Amino acid sequence: MPDSLPSDSVGLVSPQTVHFDTPIELACGQTLDSYDLVVETYGTLNPEASNAVLICHALSGHHHAAGYHSMDDKKPGWWDSCIGPGKPIDTNRFFVVSLNNLGGCHGSTGPNSTNPATGKPYGPDFPVITVADWVKSQACLADRLGIEQWAAVVGGSLGGMQALQWSLDYPDRLRHSVVIASTPRLSAQNIAFNEVARQAITSDREFHDGRYYDFDTVPRRGLMLARMVGHITYLSDASMGEKFGRELREEAYKFGFDAEFQVESYLRYQGERFSESFDANTYLLMTRALDYFDPAYSAGGDLAKALAPASCEYLVLSFSTDWRFSPERSEEMVNAMISARKKVSYAEIDAPWGHDAFLIPTPRYTDIFTAYMDRAAREVGV
Amino acid sequence: MRPDLEIIQQWVQPGHHVLDLGCGNGTLLDFLQRERGATGFGLEINPDHITTCMAKGVSVIEQNLDTQGLDNFDDGMFDVVLMTQALQAVRRPDKVIEEMLRVGREGIVTFPNFAHWRLRWGLALSGRMPESDALPYKWYNTPNIRLCTFKDFEALCRQKGIRIKSRRVVDGQHQNSWLARLWPNLLGEIAIYRITRENP
Numbered sequence: 001m002p003d004s005l006p007s008d009s010v011g012l013v014s015p016q017t018v019h020f021d022t023p024i025e026l027a028c029g030q031t032l033d034s035y036d037l038v039v040e041t042y043g044t045l046n047p048e049a050s051n052a053v054l055i056c057h058a059l060s061g062h063h064h065a066a067g068y069h070s071m072d073d074k075k076p077g078w079w080d081s082c083i084g085p086g087k088p089i090d091t092n093r094f095f096v097v098s099l100n101n102l103g104g105c106h107g108s109t110g111p112n113s114t115n116p117a118t119g120k121p122y123g124p125d126f127p128v129i130t131v132a133d134w135v136k137s138q139a140c141l142a143d144r145l146g147i148e149q150w151a152a153v154v155g156g157s158l159g160g161m162q163a164l165q166w167s168l169d170y171p172d173r174l175r176h177s178v179v180i181a182s183t184p185r186l187s188a189q190n191i192a193f194n195e196v197a198r199q200a201i202t203s204d205r206e207f208h209d210g211r212y213y214d215f216d217t218v219p220r221r222g223l224m225l226a227r228m229v230g231h232i233t234y235l236s237d238a239s240m241g242e243k244f245g246r247e248l249r250e251e252a253y254k255f256g257f258d259a260e261f262q263v264e265s266y267l268r269y270q271g272e273r274f275s276e277s278f279d280a281n282t283y284l285l286m287t288r289a290l291d292y293f294d295p296a297y298s299a300g301g302d303l304a305k306a307l308a309p310a311s312c313e314y315l316v317l318s319f320s321t322d323w324r325f326s327p328e329r330s331e332e333m334v335n336a337m338i339s340a341r342k343k344v345s346y347a348e349i350d351a352p353w354g355h356d357a358f359l360i361p362t363p364r365y366t367d368i369f370t371a372y373m374d375r376a377a378r379e380v381g382v
Numbered sequence: 383m384r385p386d387l388e389i390i391q392q393w394v395q396p397g398h399h400v401l402d403l404g405c406g407n408g409t410l411l412d413f414l415q416r417e418r419g420a421t422g423f424g425l426e427i428n429p430d431h432i433t434t435c436m437a438k439g440v441s442v443i444e445q446n447l448d449t450q451g452l453d454n455f456d457d458g459m460f461d462v463v464l465m466t467q468a469l470q471a472v473r474r475p476d477k478v479i480e481e482m483l484r485v486g487r488e489g490i491v492t493f494p495n496f497a498h499w500r501l502r503w504g505l506a507l508s509g510r511m512p513e514s515d516a517l518p519y520k521w522y523n524t525p526n527i528r529l530c531t532f533k534d535f536e537a538l539c540r541q542k543g544i545r546i547k548s549r550r551v552v553d554g555q556h557q558n559s560w561l562a563r564l565w566p567n568l569l570g571e572i573a574i575y576r577i578t579r580e581n582p
Contacts, residue, residue, distance in 0.1 A: 315436070334443065335454040338423065341399070345436050347429075347444040364429055371437035379439075 008084045009076060010042040010067035010091050017107060020140055024102075030127040033116070037141055038063045038100045038107030042083060043091035045145070050380040052147045053089055053373075054138060054174075055079065055098040056155030056162035059230070059286045060278060062106035065098040066091075079156075081361040088369035093382040094151060102137045103129040103285040111281030112213065122281075124210030129285055131158075131293045135165045139173065151380050152176035152373065156358035157325065158286065161293045164333070167310040168295055176376045178315045178369075181322055181358040183329035184303050184336070185294040190324065193233055194287040197226035201280045210281050219280045224271035226283055231270050236321035236354030296336075303336035313343040315372045317365070319357035320350045345372070387413070389550050389574055390464065390490055394418050398461040401486060403447060403478070404468030407431045408440035415440070422460065448473045452481040460486035467572075469493045470526040476538060479577070483544065489577045495551075497531035497567045516571050532567045539577060547576040 005011050015038050023033045040063045045052060055065050057078070066083035068076055083089045083096055100108040103126065111126040118125075142150065153174045155163040160182025167177040186194075201207060204222030208215050232240075244263040259265040299306035314337055318330035327348045337344040349365045351357035357365070387410050394400060396419035402411050405424025408431070414420040425445045426432050435442035445454075447468075463486035469475050470493050482489040494516035495501075501512035511521040519526065530538075532551075539546055551562040551570030562570040 313441070331454070338443070338454065339456055339459075341421075341459075343421075343441050344423075345432075345442050347432055347442075364433075367429075367433050368436060371433045375437055375439050 005068065005071075008086050009080065010084050012070070013040050013042065013064075013067040013077075014069065015040045015063050015107065018141060018144055020137075020144075022140070024133070024137055024140065026127050026133045027130040028128050032102075032109065032127065035102060035109035035137070036107070036113075037102065037109075037137065038104075039141065040064060040066075040077075040098050041145075042066055042096040042098075043094050045095040045147070046380075046382060048380075049146050049148065050151060051094050051377070051382045052142075052145070052150050053094045053096050054142070054150050054153045054166075055083070055089075055096060056134075056138070056153065056159035057098070057101065058155070058157040058159045059290065060227075060274070060283075061159065062104060063098050063100040063108075064106075066096070079359065081359065082366075082369060088366060088373050089154065090370075090373065090377065093377040094373075097141070097145065097147075099138065099141060101129075101134045103282060103289075105279030105282040110279065111210070111285065112279045121213040123213060124281065126281065126285070128288055128292075130289055131161045131165045132169060134162055134289070135169050138162070138166075139170055142173065148173065150174040152178055152376050154178040154180075155182070156180040157182055157355065158290055158293075161290075165293075165295065167312045167314070168306065171309045171311045174312050175379065176315065176372075177310075177312045178317075178372070179330075179333065180317045181319055181325055181330075181355055182316075182333070183325040184296060184333045186291055187329075191291050193229060194291055196229050197287055198284055200225035200229065201283060204280075207280065210284075212280070218275070220272075220275045223275040223278060223280050223283060224268070226271075226280075227274040227278075228267045228271040231267060233324045234355045236323065236352060238321060239353045239356075242352070303333070304339035307336055307340040307342060310340070310342055314345070315368075316344060316346045317358075317368065318346075318348045319353070319355070320348055321352055322355045322357060324355040386466070386492055386550075386552055386572060386574055389552075390466070390492075391418060393488075393490060393576055394420050394462055396420070398422075399459065401425070401455065401460045401463045403463065403465040403482070404471070405431070405435065405440070405442060405464075406466075408435035408438050408442065410464065410466065411435075411440045412438045447478060451477070452485050455485040457484055458487060462486055462488050462490060464490045466490075466492045467494070470528050470530065472528065475528050475530075476542070479538070479544070480542065483577065483579045487578065487580060488547070490574065491535075491577065492572055492574045493530070493535070494526075494572055495532050495567065495570050496529040497533065498571050499568050502568075514571070532570065532573050535573070535575065539575075544577050544579060545582070547578055549576070550574045 023031045064077040065079045066077040085092045100106040103110045111122045115122040153163045153166045160179040163177045163179050201222035204219035206217045207219040247262040295306045296303035318327035334346040351362050398420045400420045400422035402424040424442045463482040504512035551566040553571050
């Protein structure tokens with residue numbers, strides 16, 4: 001924990017729960033009659049309500065993007081490197097809104113919330129949510145906060161998909177869409193990794209067809225395995241090599257199958273920690289939302305055509321060693337934007353950390369992000 | 383504004399969709415957007431230039447002409463494709479010019495003239511690789527790997543069936559001089575060509 005809060009931190013923050021009573025119709029055909037979204041905000045909304053920036057989170061993310069909840073916190077929010085006074089998303093200028101998405105497990109309505117129809121947790125009865133559903137719920141949140149148009153919608157990975165979807169579904173409601181380390185659709189390989197993760201969860205004996213809450217248990221092993229597989233795809237071969245190499249925990253081989261290599265114990269630790277704080281049904285939902293995302297689908301596979309309604313400017317960023325959503329996937333998106341005559345800027349940032357690079361403030365990443373957001377701020381007069 | 387850019391901007395009409403190859407810090411595109419109502423993109427590989435473009439609001443794509451070409455641009459999608467002082471730095475200028483006129487109706491190309499009298503004189507007298515305001519590098523560190531003369535460029539255009547709509551010649555300070563107009567290949571330091579495949 002910090003003894004005192006860093007000067008470029010948004011400081012101590014507290015989440016709030018926003019309740020919605022207007023039913024939301026979902027892509028799967030089901031309707032949620034009411035729901036909660038947990039939200040954090042940083043900075044101040046200007047009188048014109050023109051300086052708002054929406055942060056969209058990735059697979060395992062949540063509303064706590066920046067600052068600290070208490071002086072006892074070991075770590076700040078998940079994107080603290082990019083959100084704060086003087087940081088790329090400068091809270092001295094922008095009003096930043098960060099939420100836990102529908103279906104999440106950090107306070108927003110999701111599988112572990114009580115289903116009003118049964119008085120029990122939704123579990124597997126919670127509807128499968130899509131990226132477009134999230135964007136729709138985020139638009140309801142914007143209405144509630146009095147934000148007609150976002151200065152920018154920003155996200156990395158699955159968050160970037162939401163930023164892209166915003167530009168198609170609500171073209172007049174954002175000036176900039178910032179899509180970082182993302183992809184216009186998952187590849188077969190991406191879906192395959194997700195399937196391994198889901199199988200790990202659903203084949204855990206403690207899963208009980210998703211009704212583990214009723215049995216007062218959680219599919220901890222399955223969730224741990226899912227996270228271990230996922231985690232490998234977030235790192236690059238080089239960064240794992242540099243961090244762990246073939247280093248052993250003890251001096252010699254023990255000719256057994258315990259975690260002998262450092263990388264094994266690291267993955268186990270990451271998996272275990274995750275399994276204690278994340279809901280298995282939410283993990284299934286999030287990976288499915290990833291699989292289904294494909295805005296070009298309704299335009300016959302032609303992404304440029306799908307982009308036709310968009311009127312915002314785009315910033316697309318990729319990272320050289322990201323093999324989960326490689327630079328080529330970002331370029332696919334950029335090329336479609338060029339074909340569709342949209343305003344777009346693109347850079348591939350040289351960084352060794354694989355997909356995780358979007359969370360790590362390398363100098364060039366910070367410079368570009370800052371320059372772009374600075375102009376977005378000037379445009380709305382802040 | 384630099385006289386060469388002043389000349390170029392006159393050839394860009396309001397509403398034109400423009401591609402600037404090697405757009406540098408985006409000065410020209412920024413001007414064309416604000417003053418001429420043009421839209422478009424710049425391609426650049428220098429990280430600092432890319433950041434500056436983004437700060438200015440110039441749409442910039444990180445793309446290397448030598449390795450990536452212009453494959454990602456559709457035929458005829460631009461009214462004008464610009465290339466100022468970069469032709470001599472690409473690996474295959476002939477291919478770049480063809481690609482310019484595939485993706486654009488018209489190309490505007492500027493480059494330094496290797497047959498300018500001072501360069502000829504320098505080489506003849508000293509026997510060393512020439513240097514000038516327009517070519518301020520040493521032979522071993524110059525990015526200018528494909529130097530040519532106005533006559534070379536015009537021969538290439540003829541060979542490829544490309545029509546030169548107009549040519550302006552300026553000196554090292556980018557000034558228009560009557561002497562350079564008289565003997566361009568000897569007295570002109572920088573040429574600005576407007577090229578097309580379309581018939582007059």
